[in-house]
Amino acid sequence: MDFYNIVFYLFALITVVSAAFVVTTKNVIHSAFFLLFTFFGVAGIYVLLGADFIAVVQIMVYVGGILILLLFGVMLTNKITDVEIRTGTIHLLPAAIGVGVFMGALIAVMVWTNWKSVPTEIPLTTTKTLGNLLITDYVLIFELLGILLLIALIGAASIARRDKE
């Protein structure tokens, strides 16, 4: 067991355990905080796969943006009387059985398929390469995503602020 493996198992454990807590705790705020650990664990896994820029983007966008947005959503859609904001659950048992079977099948496929596995040497920093690709091969998608983000911004603002007449 070298250092790489130990770090991988550590991050995998953090990710899986906190994801399990996200979907099982009753308290919505606790779920949001466990989601923070899941995102950090996934960012660690990205680093282990040699995607350092994606890991930084993951932390900045997910933790700095989406998680805060979700917390705002929780705070704005509950009558806040105390810190306990609970969520109900429906058909737990059928969902647990179905998802258990599904997870088993998925893991079996992942383990037993003979994947083509040629570990490529990824350079130490990927930022420059990704930036070059973004304005050469992927420039159309880049522009489209810029327009999409603008539309999402305007749309979200106009949907959330619509007043009842």
Add this chain to the structure above:
Amino acid sequence: MLQVGLTHFLVVSAILFSFGIYGIVTRKNAVMVLMGIELVLNAANINFIAFAKYGNFGFSGQMIALFVIILAAAEAAIALAIVLNIYKTFLSVNVDEIDHLKE
């Protein structure tokens, strides 16, 4: 077996995906359903980046993971705007109670 390879990353992603589906199916609160969707998107991203490293596809996988993150941000903003509107109209965000299209 203990030596980390492509399969280990795929298994972590499969577990994360299943937990996300479980959260989407069982939670009543619409914001919690969104958290499940984020878990599913993260699982897909791990797959993209794992195959980018082990499948010898160059940087395409990492680029697509970047695009997925951008789309997730846009989706979360729009979805929360809709959830806020639903709360204003029905005074509840439980997805099993909101089953009519007008007030």
